[in-house]
Amino acid sequence: MPRLDLAIVTETYPPEVNGVAMTIGRLVEGLRKNGHRVRLVRPRQNAIDAPVIPKDSCRENDLVLPGFPLPGYAGLRFGLPAKRRLCAAWREHRPDAVHVVTEGPLGWSAVAAARSLGIPVTSGFHTNFDRYSRHYGMGWLQPTVAAYLRSFHRRTRATLVPTDTLAASLAGEGLSGVRVVGRGVDVELFDPARRSNALRAEWGLAGADLAVLYVGRVAAEKNIGLALRAFTAIQVHRPGARFILVGDGPLRAKMQQQFPAHHFAGQRLGCDLATHYASADIFLFPSLTETFGNVTQEAMASALTVVAFRSAAAAQMIVDGENGRTITPGDDLAFIQAAALVAQDGQALRKLGERARQSVGACTWGAVSLRFEAVLREAINVAA
Template sequence: MDVDTRHLAHSPSMPAPDLSTLRLALFTDTYVPQVNGVARTLARLTAAVRARGGVVRIFTTADPDAVGNADVTRVPSRAFWAYPQLQLAWPSSRIVERELREFRPTLIHAATEFGVGLAGRRAARRLGIPFVSSYHTNFTAYAGHYGLGWLSAPGWHYLRWFHNAGLRTYCPTAAIAADIAAHGFERCTVWSRGVDGERFSPHFRSEAFRARVGAHDDTLIVTYVGRIALEKSVSVAIDAMRLALDKRPDTLRFVFVGDGPYEDTARNTAPRGSTFMGTLRGDALSEAFASSDLLIFPSTTDTFGNVMIEAMASGVPVVAADVGPSREIIRRDAGWLARAGSAEAFADVIVGLSDDRGLLRHARGMARSLALECSWDTIWQRLFTDYLALHAPATGSPTHEPADRVLV
């Protein structure tokens, strides 16, 4: 499948569609208050549907920190032994179908492929409700990082079976859409991501924050934001920081924002001048972004990398692994691409920017400008127009034409 990227997230705003006929059932194994890119994106999705007159019911896993909400059905779940941040659930088909009959959805969207998402797929087919899915996580690449590479072939077979049951598979970038289409996925299209330019802004830059992490006027703060996990190539970031510090020992500080299964190892191997801040939210996260000078994003497994455009909106350029999804985001002097998996290549960028602050200042302005082109309004308009073409309100029937175009 050829994926047209000419309109990827950068067209003028269009009128918001009326979603008063949409009743969306969203099935996902991760949702707020869990802290990850998928959960945050889905929370934005539900808020945007409701703001346009639609109704949403979320089916997701249990969470001890969740606040009771009549619009959210939480099913019993337990942490996956190999990855405690991942919750596993096996919802009862009888209970799910009963709640769906009461809710009367016009569209079912599964955002994850296992547990809860699988229950949504099954119920959609049994009840004859239009079904779409979205591809957020590169599970086959993750498997390789955990010594489970032998699962890649059956993994692709399962994922293809899951997603091809739907009328659409929404992908965050054209690179991911092309990749999974090459593995036999059908009806793939792009649902991109936007950024809140008020929540992530240079206005949050704080000299007090910089002082807390040991920075002075000439210090370059390099920050990693995200899960501290093997599949995020955090070890590459740590090795790059160590190499850079050896060359510029008095000008660098390193900040880690997030937590995860690799955190203890990261703390033990990170170079001096490193600060681990744990998970941050709200203004504290905005401040950490804007008070940095460079975001390091070594991951080769992410399907988008929300933190890249959040950093850019904060006026912070990015050095990212040279892979397809990052290439779509890091453009027009807003950052740098380093050879994937090469700590030396990342270190060269860090050292070069330590020596050329003029180049860094130019990139800050370009990063902010480029990020603000990623309009959520435009992204939602195109996604929801597609939703309306597919859903099954009382007055119509779903459209089954193939999706060979980019929505956002």
């Protein structure tokens, strides 16, 4: 097949640390590895940020545009509208397709620019921003935000989502062209062989003591209070257990003061992050705002027993009682009880963890990149 010439517009990208940035970074890497040309359009991340020359070309640069900090998300930015600039760039070098990752001002103007030039445009549905509003005292905005998101994606030829459940939900709301692409996990990086007794000792654990892990943004929309309550229930049966929280966010400082016995590891990356996963025993993930939740697959690849609500990645990847525990969404008491129950049986923990790792073995980023490419080719062929 002929190689593609693509423009990918995103308001977050590595080295920013979040699930969307990581996912898009992996997809771009996969596309370039397969010989395709990819030109990124993104906001400038800091004062010294400059266009980066892609590996597949010494001529075409990423297009880096002005941006402003995203309220409540330190270190992240949103792009300003740039339709005129994008039209000029894409007239000079016309891509085969434009893929828009985020629904901010830059993303909206990218869709408008592509449509005005007759370039096939697709979009990704990565974040349930409408659900976030109620966690920040703005629940009254939820219908407005939801309507905006649906309007945004109706203007694109295809909307890429990570799970069958989300695809069915959006299709049920009248959104056509929804395609499931999925998410991958690096099983060589996230490997139980990285388990470190030295790190566990730093956490204050000895022998068979239990390490209970949370990885993610330390923020209200992650429902992190439920994880804290579940850990309290675990301590009734395993008093030597320790709660390890990896990540940063607006609630971290307050929680560190309120829970000084818990270990707040901050943001961790690469092998360091993988070692933190592998050195734990149980992974608690109580979020109900995810479209996927890459951390779920990372924990499973690390052979942890995951306790999560039956939504997003957990609904897609976990069979309750076979390779983890999933709970009916919103049933907080059942979530707490499930966490306390699995913590009592070390042998069951090990079996669930081993099966979890086995179940994600085929979820490679290479396969996801090929699926992503197939959806873009479909959009291009429909437009031809």
